[in-house]
Amino acid sequence: MTQTEILPPRPSIAERIGIPRPLLWGFVGLLLFMIGDGVEAGYLAPYLENHGVSARAVALLFTVYGVAVSISSWLSGPLSDLWGPKRVMWIGLGIWAVFEVLFLLLGVSTGSYPAMLVAYTVRGLGYPLFAYGFLVWIAAATPPRQLGSAAGWFWFAFSGGLPTLGSLFASVAIPVVGEVTTFWLSLGLVIAGGLVALLLTREPRGAARLAARDVSVRGIFFGSISILWREPKTFVAMIVRTIDTASEYAFLVIMPAFFTRVVGFSLPQWLQLLSIVFLSNILFNLASGMLADRLGHRTVVSIAGCLGSAISVPVFYYVPLAHHGNFLLAALAGIFYGATVAAFVPLSGLVPQICPKEKAAALSALGLGAGASTWVGPAIVTWFESWRGIEGIIWIFSGLYAFAGLLTLYLSIPTHAREHTRRARARGEDLYEGTAAFH
Structure with missing residues (x-):
């Protein structure tokens, strides 16, 4: 040879x-x-x-x-x-x-x-x-x-x-x-x-x-819901995922008026700022995923995602407020915010490792959280804007991100999941087994 x-x-x-x-x-x-x-x-x-x-x-x-x-x-x-x-x-x-x-x-x-x-x-x-x-x-x-x-x-x-x-x-x-x-x-x-x-x-x-052939249709669908209490870490991950982008959908409601009426930007400037935020987000989506493979998925989500967002949300509000009309500083604050929200991406890699036998069901929990964020964010605005206005909303989301950081402490990969992955890899088996045989 x-x-x-x-x-x-x-x-x-x-x-x-x-x-x-x-x-x-x-x-x-x-x-x-x-x-x-x-x-x-x-x-x-x-x-x-x-x-x-x-x-x-x-x-x-x-x-x-x-x-x-x-x-x-x-x-x-x-x-x-x-x-x-x-x-x-x-x-x-x-x-x-x-x-x-x-x-x-x-x-x-x-x-x-x-x-x-x-x-x-x-x-x-x-x-x-x-x-x-x-x-x-x-x-x-x-x-x-x-x-x-x-x-x-x-x-x-x-x-x-x-x-x-x-x-x-x-x-x-x-x-x-x-x-x-x-x-x-x-x-x-x-x-x-x-x-x-x-x-x-x-x-x-x-x-x-x-899914395994012996798992019924009812077992598959019920399993994708029951996984939330059979594997409580998926429920926690769903809550964290909901918090992740809820602020984005809330900001689409409250920030246009804030930047055009309070900060003094024109509508084209606001749209340009929004594009910069999303551009930052997509670039750091990629970077955070790669970083997670080196530093650990939970570490990136906890520190860069949760702690970072708890800081970046008020920064995105107070920096433009303190520097009226300064587009550069507003853009830098927006880039920081977009990057920290992107740092939740490793959840999509972490959850399948927490439930290696039920990856689709676990990811469906994340999907449910992602979908929920589209209405949770605007709902928070509807419920609480009359309390302290935009400033109150900002601190609610900052607190939610801090709370999500505490939740991520629970998102470690269980010993039985690591052992399952190790045994499957040692046998040369497919690491995906679909929904577990839940009846």
């Missing part, structure tokens, strides 16, 4: 930067899909209001849509266990495409609000099935040592598309082709991204049922 024959194969560029090579095209497709999904983020609400839909009706549309997203985020886990992530992604792509067409033809084109409400709500089931189905696929096919980096790349693609590059695409397309045609272009991007991910990614685990 020659020296060349015994040397291990040289890792690909994708593997060297933390992307599992068999899933490379999935990440590319996810980015394109989420760009298409994010195209409307910055202009759907004003478009509908300018075409006769009341602000209250638009708010209801988005609220019901958010509920659908929450439900679908949870369903992505058990459905992936039942049918395999790839089929779940196909279903998500199909739902998004079909109901976007119905939304545009029967709702937007005719001005029918009931048609818009139904079609847009059902369409809300689409992107979580596609995106979080792929996250389950990542957990199934990625070695534990690489999960942090892979999760970072997932969130890099996810938030890079929605809303960052999606909104940028809309800002370029609308002046050229108009608002309605831009809606249709978003459909094209979603379909293109879905086909790239699903036709070019041939990693075998994603095409197969992940």
Whole structure:
């Protein structure tokens, strides 16, 4: 045997930067899909209001849509266990495409609000099935040592598309082709991204049922809920994940008026600042995942995520308030905030290691937390803004992040989980076993 024959194969560029090579095209497709999904983020609400839909009706549309997203985020886990992530992604792509067409033809084109409400709500089931189905696929096919980096790349693609590059695409397309045609272009991007991910990614685990054959459908679905009390650490992780991005959704409600009326920024300056915050977020999504593979997932979430966000939230408020009109200082504060919120990304790599036998169910708990944050943040604004105004909201979120930091102390990997992973690796077995045999 020659020296060349015994040397291990040289890792690909994708593997060297933390992307599992068999899933490379999935990440590319996810980015394109989420760009298409994010195209409307910055202009759907004003478009509908300018075409006769009341602000209250638009708010209801988005609220019901958010509920659908929450439900679908949870369903992505058990459905992936039942049918395999790839089929779940196909279903998500199909739902998004079909109901976007119905939304545009029967709702937007005719001005029918009931048609818009139904079609847009059902369409809300689409992107979580596609995106979080792929996250389950990542957990199934990625070695534990690489999960942090892979999760970072997932969130890099996810938030890079929605809303960052999606909104940028809309800002370029609308002046050229108009608002309605831009809606249709978003459909094209979603379909293109879905086909790239699903036709070019041939990693075998994603095409197969992940749960053991002896686990019933009821066991799979009930297991994805009962895991919250059977493995209480998943419930804690869900709460931490809800706190993570709740402030983002709250800030989209309260910060535009704060920066334009109090700080003295113009609307374009506020939009530029928001873009900087999200750009920081997507870059640090990737960095925090890679850092977690070296320093430990819980360490990054606890210190950079929870403690960091408890500090960055008031900084993002008080620094611009103290320096009216200073865009540079506001941007630096926004970058700090975006980075600390991104440091929660390693949760997506930590939770599958806490529950190595039930990765899809554990990730569905995180999906439920992510979906819940879309309404928890605005709800906190609704409930508490009359108490101390924006300043009171700021300190509520700072306190919540500190509380999340205490919760992360509980998120250690159990001995039985480490032992299961060690034995499976020693036997050369697939480390993904789907939902445990829960009856």
